[in-house]
Amino acid sequence: MILLKLISWPYVRQHLPRWLLTIAGIVLGVAVFVGIHTANQSVVYAFHQTVDRIAGSTQLQISAGETGFDETVLDHVQAVPEVRVAVPVIEAVVSTGVQGQGNLLILGVDMTGDRSLRDYDLESSGADDDIDDPLVFLAQPDSLMVTDTYARENHLGPGAKVPMSTMDGQKLFTIRGIMKSGGLSSAFGGNLAVMDVYAAQKVFGRGRKFDRIDLALKDGANLEDVRAKLKTLLGTGFQVQVPSARAQQFDSISRVYTLTANVTSVFALFIGMFIIYNTFQIAVTQRRTEIGILRALGATRRQIRTLFLGESVVAGLFGSILGLLAGIAIARGMTGYIASLLGEIFGIAQKADEISTNPALMTFAVVLGVITSVVAAVIPARSAARVDPVQALQKGKYQQLSAGENRARRIAALIIAILAAACLLFERYRIFFYVGDALAVLAALLLTPTFALLLARALRPLLRWMRPVEGTLAADSLLQAPRRTSGAVAALMLSLALVVALGGLTRASYDSIFGWLTVALNPDLFVSPSQSLTQRDFRFPESMGAQLRAIPGIGEVQLVRDARIEIQGKPTMFVAADIADLRRHATLPPVAGNTEEMFRLASQGKAVLASENFALLNGFKLGDVVDIPSPSGMLHLPIAGIVTDYSDEQGSLLVDRALYKRFWNDSTVNIFRIYLAPGAAEADVKRRILDTFGNQRRLFVLTNRDVRRYILRLTDQWFGITYVQIAVAVLVAVLGIVNTLTVSITDRRRELGVLQAVGGLRNQVRGTIWLEALAVGTVGLILGLALGALQLYYSLHISAEDMAGLRLRYEYPYPIALWLLPGILLVAFLSAIAPAETAVRGSLVEALEYE
Amino acid sequence: MIELASVSKVFLGKRTVTALENVDLSISRGEMVSIVGPSGSGKSTLLNLIGGLDTASSGEIEIDGRRLSGLSDDELTRLRRDKIGFIFQFFNLLPTLTCQENVSIPLHLRGWPKKKIEERANELLNLVGLSPRREHLPDELSGGERQRCAIARALSVYPPVLLADEPTGNLDTHTGAEILALIRDLHERLGSTVLIVTHDIHVAESCARLVALRDGRIEEDRAGRLKYGVPGVPIHDPAETH
Structure with a gap:
């Protein structure tokens, strides 16, 4: 404790901006973790409260x-x-x-x-x-x-x-x-x-x-x-x-959302760890004289290690508490948004204006922040303990604490990469698949210094060609101190890999949904009792179908009733429609099954059609029998066809309306799907429908365009969280670059001083910092885009089999990569502005004397 | 060539320190002057002010007819580029660049064409006797060779003024003598004005003129007492120092 006060505190005071940058990694991670969880929990808690209060003394x-x-x-x-x-x-x-x-x-x-x-x-x-x-x-x-x-x-x-x-x-x-x-x-x-x-x-x-x-x-x-x-x-x-079981349904339905939110927050902390690692590693290098003096005065290796770990605990604690406060502020802003998002997507409306803070979550977040900080500081603390006091005290001598590159690590990375590839052979066992993904990321992280070094070497001639002095020095800065840059490069690589994977996933999802909207969702008009198609609280009587058919310009009316029912304990969307009617307009071939056969069996009430995501998420194949509980008893229906249908995020089952009416004794309708008669004008028919029912019924007439827009809006909202992830990832990466450059200009203070002393103008000094940032950005970009290609493969599989049940085509998101190229280089450049200014503003005399 | 009129330098902080106080000094073109004095006497501050690395608190400094006060940072840098070469005690070579690249830096910063830079760098390395080491990194050179390389860099555009801050301070006696002989030789051949800050009285006395500082003021300004005509001969008797 006394060492922390005597040794660490003066250092922190002297390097306050860098320390703030270090803890920024923790602040951001904890803030996102607490923010998303608190907002999520507040919505879930509000739903539980509502269920509980409405239940009263219901048993x-x-x-x-x-x-x-x-x-x-x-x-x-x-x-x-x-x-x-x-x-x-x-x-x-x-x-x-x-x-x-x-x-x-x-x-x-x-x-x-x-x-x-x-x-x-x-x-x-x-x-x-x-x-x-x-x-x-x-x-x-x-x-x-x-x-x-x-x-x-x-x-x-x-x-x-x-x-x-x-x-x-x-x-x-x-x-x-x-x-x-x-x-x-x-x-x-x-x-x-x-x-x-x-x-x-x-x-x-x-x-x-x-x-x-x-x-x-x-x-x-x-x-x-x-x-x-x-x-x-x-x-x-x-x-x-019991009433509380109802609230659990909410948890089950919003499971995917919660999982995605968890991934975001843990990811933010994970990347934050690299920033802390980076800073501690540099601190050890810079404070080697101080460590040498302490060692010479009798401090044991253990005391030195404890000193650095103690600093990491304080940094973690401070960062976590700040993160906690920021997280609560984020939750305040997000709770209402999440409540309406879940309401729109899953049809489970919830009003949640207040946030509920969970002391256990808060404690967990602080502990997690501190652990992250300590884990990140373990290797630097070990390096500190290894400082040789004799070498450290020799003026001008630099003890190479680590080569930054070593054979053992490369071999370990290679073995881990082989294991990751081997896991793919057993990917049908999900645990192997996830372990494989984790191993692939680990191998990439272990190889980061090697690849960063190789890429920096490859970039040197280019940078030298661009600016002989500034470019060469920028590249050499990366080559000289791989440890200084590898943390930032790793953080950037992980962030960009996430951006590519999520971007690719989002793009593929949009493409599929758009394709489905264009081909399969083809009625001209939709008559719904509610503006939101996921809202099923209002229902039409069946008789309205005949009234609609009588309206001039309407060629065909399909009656659809959809409701969530429990299948195998999971809330599943159950859709009842006249299969023979659907057949006439079906244009999308089934994913599995024979088109004629499946429609024939389903229209006779002898089979069910399953959406692809239902089959994937619940492990059903063509021909498997689904047990469907109905008020009139259990129905055992085989799956006659698996079709593409994105109408529900959890998957859906389609049965013939006659069968539904018989077993559920329910003839109500949620939506009328309307096809116009040849030559009829959409606007005219819409007006006629409103004229006919406007005063007697609550109804909304939506055009095909409206519905498409609505679905794409929902998709946008769903992927909103993806953008949050991307923003967090890029922000953390920026922090990493700023941190690295801040440390770099301190390390290179004398070098930059010499540059100015022998005639380098301020802009030339700035140039070398900018080029260094661009080089870090380029290396991170190349590695990130490459790891992203691999992560996209894993993401598509996780999405298909464990999350959304969407089997999407692998297609590398080149447009995103093309956007990232200038985007990240610009971000890198912007990150370098403040450090570059610091570099040119300092005293030249001090820089030349700097030791 | 170098004119200082009532130059003072005050460092403000918790405790105000006057490093130089009303210093007047005039150095003619082609002179070789040593500046001596105990630690804290202001000799390095004086060199930094003349070299445009720092600015005076009051007074005027002129280098080759150009006043330094009022110049912007970039103007000062341009003046340094064209008129001043620096030689440091710890060489200040960039560790990742070869000998030739280190010597080329000031020329690149001026935007010279590549071929011309190459020619000049070779010429300079020849001049300091370092041609065979041109592709070596500083780490692969001895202390004396590093200082030779630093001298070659300082001479890149044959500046009229050469400022050396303890150029032999980090070298053994023999190598120190060699470096001093080299500086003297270059001074004679190129006609530069040379200012050497040193602790070593033998180095100081070997210069034509000696300026002694104490507590920020010029205590003595006289001719040097030792004369050496043959390069490579030790400046002082090693036995004397022990």
Whole structure:
């Protein structure tokens, strides 16, 4: 401790900018880690809170995915002797259309029984009604209860009329109760309204169906026993779960997103490690005299090592705490965005305005930051311990602490590379695939100094040709101190490899999705009850199909019902449509299966068609039988064809509508797909549809172009996180270059002084720093683009088999590489401006005396 | 050639240090002058000011008729390029460049054509007797050879002024004598004005003129007492130093 105070602290004070740059690596890593996790957790926590608060004292919930079930199920459940109370629920999220208010969660409940499950805790009753009597609330189907937060924010009082777009057109609802804050009221960020369940059936087009039954048991009844009994009673098509299980579905659906976010944050820390390594390595080189004096005065090797490791702990701790604060600030900015992103992509809307900080996560982040810092400092600390006091104290003598290049490392890298290649032979065992990827990166890292040296040697003649003195000195600076540059080059290489891999993946995904949109998504118009196609809370009656067919200019109408149901415990998109109709417009050949055969079997209700991502993510092949739970029992259908379909990120199953209607007893429709009659004008037909239904139904008519734009917008949003990764990667790489150059100009102070003393102008001195930065950038760029080619291969496989189920073609993203070329060189140049200015502003006399 | 009028240099900091105080000095073209004095007497500061590596706090300095005060950094550098050659105690050669490349640096910085640079570098290496070592790196040279290389670099454009800061300070006695003889020889052959800062009184006395500094002021300015006509002969008796 005393050594830290006496030796380290003065050094830190003297080299404050460099120390700040060092900890910037940790700050950035921890900030991204904490920011993304906190934002993510806040959304998940908000969802859990909403589920928990809405559940009230509910002990079990019965549902059938998103498809709902008949009202009669309620009677069966209520008849179970152990059930004290069972109430129906309809739950939907609607857009309020009010600026800044976002979505409103509407809970349709049966007030007669519901109050024994949920505490509505009402404020004083309204002017004309007494909400304390549930029958009054029930008797008036336009009744609505809102939370006091919502009422206050929208200046609504008891008796106020609220317009709402329902499946039967625009209706006015009357506020007949205002719930006090706390408990149920704080669900969904307070944007909650309660209405009668039967009114909700009409509003949302549910027909005679409920979404869910919430129940509580009689005293003494065993939860697990009753759960088993209800499962047996209702059959496999129903889920009987404790309320918290519902929140787990959210976790399951957003799994891929969370995984991607984790990769980003860990990656940021990983690259940050190289910056710390770099700085510590340089610090050891520069402080060798000081170390020599300490050793001469009796300090043991162990004490020297501990001194440097102690410094790394302090740097890690300081950086982590700053990162923590920055991370919380990032989370504040990101939470709302993530909530709406998950809502848009997965159709699981959530309002999350506040962040929830998790002490365990915060502690973990600090520990992770400190560990990263210490791990990065291990090798430099060992080098410090090896300093020879005699050599260190000789003026003008430089002890080569490491050749920076050694045979043992190259051999190790070669063996690791061979192991990585061998892992590919067993890639069907996923663990080998991931280990192979990690080994490939490790081999690349171990080979970085060798490749950096070779490339710097190759660049020397070019730089020399460009600027005989400045260029030569810039190249020599890299050749002379490979340790100084290899950290920055490694950080840049990893960053750019990530950019290439993610860029390639994104590009391939866009290409595939665009191809699918062009070829397969070919209806002219889409009629949807909601502007967002992933929102499935409103449904149309089947009868609307015939009304649509009667509109002049409409050639064909396809009725589509989609809902998420649980297959093998995973929420899966289930799509029901008339297969014979689809066949007529199908233009994309199946990935597996015979076109004629698969459509024939599926249209007869004898088989199911699976999307390629469903098959890949769940390990299904052509001919495999899928067990599909329905309210009428388990369906066992073989996969007759695997098709390209990107409509759901988790994959989808397609069945014939007749089969769906029979087993789910559900004739509602989510979307009508419309093909125009020959010669009909899109705008005319759209207008006619709106004229026909505009006042009676809540509906939106989207053109093919609108839908494409919508899907591409969602894709953009999804890949938004990719851009965050790229930005973080480039930022860390910039820090690496600035750090290296800052150290380089300190190391080369005398050299630069000599250059000026023998007639080098300021611009010529700047030139050598700029060229050094460009050389570091070029070396990092070449290595990064090469490693990126390899990482793209791994990324495509991970994406195909473990994340999105998209089998994408390997195509090196040359346009991205072409953009990176000037981009990184520009970034490198910009990174060099401040260090170059420092280099020319210093005292020439001091530089020449510098030792 | 070199004129100093009331030149002072004050270093400001926690403690203000006056390194030079009202120094007046005039050195004619072709003179060989030594500057001596104990540590901290201001001799290196004086050399740095004359060489344009540092700026005076007050007073005027003129080199070959050109006033240094008011010159920008780049103008000072151009003046150094054309009129001044530096020889340092620790040679200050760039370790990654060969002998020839080190000598070529000032010429490249001037933007000379490649062929001309090559010719001049060879000529200079010949002059200092280092032609056989032209492709060697500084690490592969002896101390004396490194200083010869540094001298060749300082002479790159045959500047009218040659400033040497302890040129023999990092060399053994014999090599030191050789280097001094070389400087003397070049001075005679090229007619440059030479200023040598030294601790070694024998080196100082071997110059035609000796300027002694103490506490930032000129204490003595007189002719040197030792005369050597034959290059390569030791300046002082090694036995005397022990």
